[in-house]
Every structure is written in structure tokens, then in C-alpha cells.
Amino acid sequence: MAEEKRSFKIQAINRRFLPFDSEKEKEWQGPFFFVQGADCQPGLTYRWTGTERKQCTTDMPMKWDVEIEATRAVIKKLNQMQPKPKFFIVCGDLVDAFDFEEPFRTQQENDIKQVFSELDPSIPLLCVCGNHDIGDQPTRSSIQRYIDHFGDDYYDFYCGGIHCIVLNSQFYEHSLNVEDLKLKHEQWLDEVLKDKQSKHIIIFQHIPWFLRQYDEGKDYFNIEINTRLEMLEKFYKAGVKKIFCGHYHRNTGGSYKSMELIVTNAIGLALGTDKSGVRLVRVTENDIEHQYFPTEDIPLNFL
Numbered sequence: 001m002a003e004e005k006r007s008f009k010i011q012a013i014n015r016r017f018l019p020f021d022s023e024k025e026k027e028w029q030g031p032f033f034f035v036q037g038a039d040c041q042p043g044l045t046y047r048w049t050g051t052e053r054k055q056c057t058t059d060m061p062m063k064w065d066v067e068i069e070a071t072r073a074v075i076k077k078l079n080q081m082q083p084k085p086k087f088f089i090v091c092g093d094l095v096d097a098f099d100f101e102e103p104f105r106t107q108q109e110n111d112i113k114q115v116f117s118e119l120d121p122s123i124p125l126l127c128v129c130g131n132h133d134i135g136d137q138p139t140r141s142s143i144q145r146y147i148d149h150f151g152d153d154y155y156d157f158y159c160g161g162i163h164c165i166v167l168n169s170q171f172y173e174h175s176l177n178v179e180d181l182k183l184k185h186e187q188w189l190d191e192v193l194k195d196k197q198s199k200h201i202i203i204f205q206h207i208p209w210f211l212r213q214y215d216e217g218k219d220y221f222n223i224e225i226n227t228r229l230e231m232l233e234k235f236y237k238a239g240v241k242k243i244f245c246g247h248y249h250r251n252t253g254g255s256y257k258s259m260e261l262i263v264t265n266a267i268g269l270a271l272g273t274d275k276s277g278v279r280l281v282r283v284t285e286n287d288i289e290h291q292y293f294p295t296e297d298i299p300l301n302f303l
């Protein structure tokens with residue numbers, strides 16, 4: 001019998017993630033692992049000149065089969081894993097085309113959602129918004145478009161005894177058009193950070209606060225230093241242990257006091273020496289360990 005075709009479902013609603021019961025999942029249930037990736041970004045390979053992303057118009061052919069296949073290859077591997085990961089989270093740049101780059105944007109949304117729907121239904125897929133998803137200078141309507149297609153732009157959830165917080169990092173990069181939404185994000189964040197009952201607190205976001213050193217200078221891939229230091233101190237005081245990011249299309253990371261920040265390479269176009277892939281994260285009672293794997297090397301058993 002032909003398998004029923006699944007479709008992508010929005011599951012981050014009202015600042016929660018529906019598949020995880022917010023009460024039951026507060027209990028520690030033993031070690032588990034999850035998978036973190038970023039930047040599927042269908043279309044970037046075709047547009048990348050080696051130094052920048054070239055303009056595309058409707059008269060130019062535009063392709064993104066490479067990234068769709070790269071995302072599909074990750075999903076096929078995760079579907080074969082035994083045991084299955086507790087979840088798969090994609091830390092932003094789910095698509096490449098901005099909301100004003102039609103018809104590419106609509107086509108990329110459809111194609112990436114199709115491939116996401118091929119993930120085994122027992123593995124929840126969580127989305128994080130990136131700069132390409134909501135725009136470098138987000139507006140109310142660009143954020144709403146993301147919500148309509150992928151779910152809330154920020155939310156928190158409990159999973160197997162850990163508390164996970166998903167941020168909209170674009171508010172820290174450019175919030176001039178959406179100051180009121182940024183303020184709501186900050187009020188919400190202060191509220192969720194008050195809960196210190198979990199074994200571990202983890203943050204997921206697209207743009208890293210820094211790439212290597214917490215006091216490095218500002219560049220395209222990190223956040224301005226004053227905001228960065230203020231937020232890192234806030235997270236540290238709240239007991240956050242790890243911050244997982246994307247955006248850089250390379251693997252890197254560093255630490256702020258005892259808190260680790262991890263930047264994961266792209267699922268789509270890798271810009272460094274590591275091949276495209278994802279990070280596997282093992283959560284135990286006392287620790288969180290992680291290891292990056294090129295897609296072809298993802299092990300079928302990780303616990």
C-alpha cells in the first residue's frame with residue numbers, strides 16, 4: 001500500500017511546542033540525545049559567488065535542489081537511527097530567499113516543508129528563525145510570514161527534564177521596525193529564565209553572540225558587544241549551560257564563564273573546511289556532550 005503523504009505541521013504555537021507535554025517533560029527520564037542543525041538555506045549554493053550572495057531575478061534560473069537533497073540526506077539518516085533522537089532542531093535559515101524575493105521564497109518554503117515532512121513522525125522537528133527567514137531588518141509582516149509557515153518565532157519547551165529556550169536572535173541585530181515585538185520578547189525571556197528547576201537549561205538561536213571569544217569585535221556573524229555581554233551575563237546568572245547557534249556555516253564556538261556557546265556548520269552550503277552535517281547532542285544527568293558529524297558519517301546509534 002502506498003504510504004500516506006505527510007505534510008508539515010506547525011507545532012510551535014502560543015510560545016509552546018505542542019508535542020512535548022509541558023508538565024510531564026519537566027521530569028528527568030534518563031539520558032537521551034537530540035540533533036541540532038542549521039542553515040538548510042535552499043538556493044545559497046547557486047547564488048554564492050565565493051564572497052557574497054548574488055542578486056537573483058525572475059529572468060534568471062534559480063535552483064536549490066542541492067540543499068533540498070542535503071536536507072533529505074540528513075532526514076534519511078535520522079529516520080534510520082536506533083534509538084531515535086528525542087528531537088531535531090534547525091537553528092535558522094530554513095530558506096534563503098527573503099520575503100520580497102518572489103516567486104523563490106514561496107517555492108523554497110514549499111520545498112523545505114515537504115522535505116521536513118519526510119522526517120519520521122516520532123521525531124519532533126523544531127524550527128528556529130534566521131535572518132533569511134524573517135529578514136535582516138525584520139518587520140511585523142516578515143515575522144508574521146515566518147509564523148504562518150513555520151510557527152512561533154520564539155518559544156520554550158521542556159524535554160526529558162531539561163528546559164529549552166528558542167530565541168528570535170534577529171531582535172538583537174536589527175529591531176528598529178519592531179521595537180514593541182522586541183520588548184515582548186525580552187519580557188517573555190525574563191519570565192522563562194526564572195524557572196531553575198530543570199537539570200539543564202539550553203538556548204537555541206540563529207545568530208551567535210560571538211564566534212570564538214566572548215569579547216571579540218563585532219562583525220557580520222556575531223552580535224554587537226554591549227548587548228552581547230549584557231545577555232551572556234543574564235543567561236549565566238539564570239543557570240544556562242549551553243547556547244546552540246547556526247548562521248556562520250562553519251563549526252566554531254567558545255565559552256563565557258562556565259557557559260558554552262556552540263556554532264554548528266550548515267546542513268546546506270558549508271563555507272569552511274568541514275563537510276555539511278549536523279551536531280548530535282547527548283544529555284546525561286550531569287553533562288551535555290556534543291559532536292559534529294558530516295551527514296554521511298552520522299552514526300545510526302548514538303546513545
Ligand SMILES: [Fe+2]
Pocket residue numbers: 039041092093130132247248249
Ligand atoms: Fe545562513
